[in-house]
Amino acid sequence: MALVRERRHQQGLRLSLPPPLAAADLRQQSHYAALLSAIGPTSPDIESLSDLEKLSVIGHGNGGTVYKVRNRKSSSVYALKVLRFDQNATVIRHQAACEAEILKRVDSQFVVKCLAVFDTIEGDLCFVMEHMESGSLYDELRVRAKLPEHAISGIANRVLRGLQYLHGMQIVHGDIKPSNLLINEKGNVKIADFGVSKIVVGTRDACDMCMGTCAYMSPERVDPERWNGGNADGFAGDVWSLGVVLLECFVGHYPLIGLGETPDWAALMCAICFGERLEMPETASPDFRSFVRRCLEKDWRKRGTVNELLDHPFVNKSF
Secondary structure (H helix, E strand, O other), rough: HHHHHHHHOOOOOOOOOOOOOOOOHHHHHHHHHHHHOOOOOOOOOOOOOHHEEEEEEEEEEEOOEEEEEOOOOOOOOEEEEEEEOOOOHHHHHHHHHHHHHHHHOOOOEOOOOEEEEEOOOOEEEEEEEEEOOOEEHHHHHHHHHOOOOOHHHHHHHHHHHHHHHHHHOOEEEEOOOOHHEEEEEOOOEOOOOOOEEEEOOOOHOOOOOOOOOOHOOOOOOOOOOOOOOOOOOHHHHHHHHHHHHHHHHHOOOOOOOOOOOOOOOOHHHHHHHHHOOOOOOOOOOHHHHHHHHHHOOOOOOOOOOHHHHHHHHHHHHOO
8 A cells, every 4th residue: 555655646757848838939839840850750661741642531539630541662551640730729739749749758569659750841740650450449339339348358458558658657648538549450459649648747737627538537637626636646547537438338338427318517527526436237247346446436546556457356367
């Protein structure tokens, strides 16, 4: 328990980040340009955007479009995420610079790999990403509705290992949800989309209420005053989000409100922050119920940590 407490209160590394939004715009643009110039292709297969041929649109979101693309020379297939900015989109441009700062540091088999970042003449920012052929967990749930426990156990194991890597780098993802968990042709799940992630530079920064998707937000992010969110480390919020995702995989719908109930802000806030102890499905195994309860502990200081949950029987059992 002492180790858990120590881990909960550790301070994030102070890494080089874009300047605060309050800084002069000229200074911010200068830093942004310098940041991008330091990020080049990490794969010799990709020298420039002109090497890539667009094949289809994979999806939209977070201010951009994701395309399936093919290298004209090697025929290798990638995902190309293109972020477009208005001239005055200072906040979004700053967010994108943070995303690029994160992506160039990440190298894990449990996280979708970024192979190159390009800045276009038009001002677009383009990320060449590993292509995940089978779409997202959200897509899978739309087709199958529910998943068996052995599949959920595998998802939990891989996402926890991805979070262990990210948290070890002092990175809070901040938006774990089914559409941000991608699946490759081998059925392996990887964490994607760092549009709302940030390097931890202080406890308050890690729990910024402006980030993430509210349905998967933890109590300390939705209501910081009630749940002491101002002192939260942010890492625990990713664990809560994972718990919601896994329970959704089991029951076949968003689990914190009633089936058919409109998930508006008021309903979500009541369910996340004020709801009684969540009843686990009777058909779930004791290990699954135990695991999800450790994720969905409302008090972030009592919630299971990533390292603790990786030792949990649910993610280590043989089905």
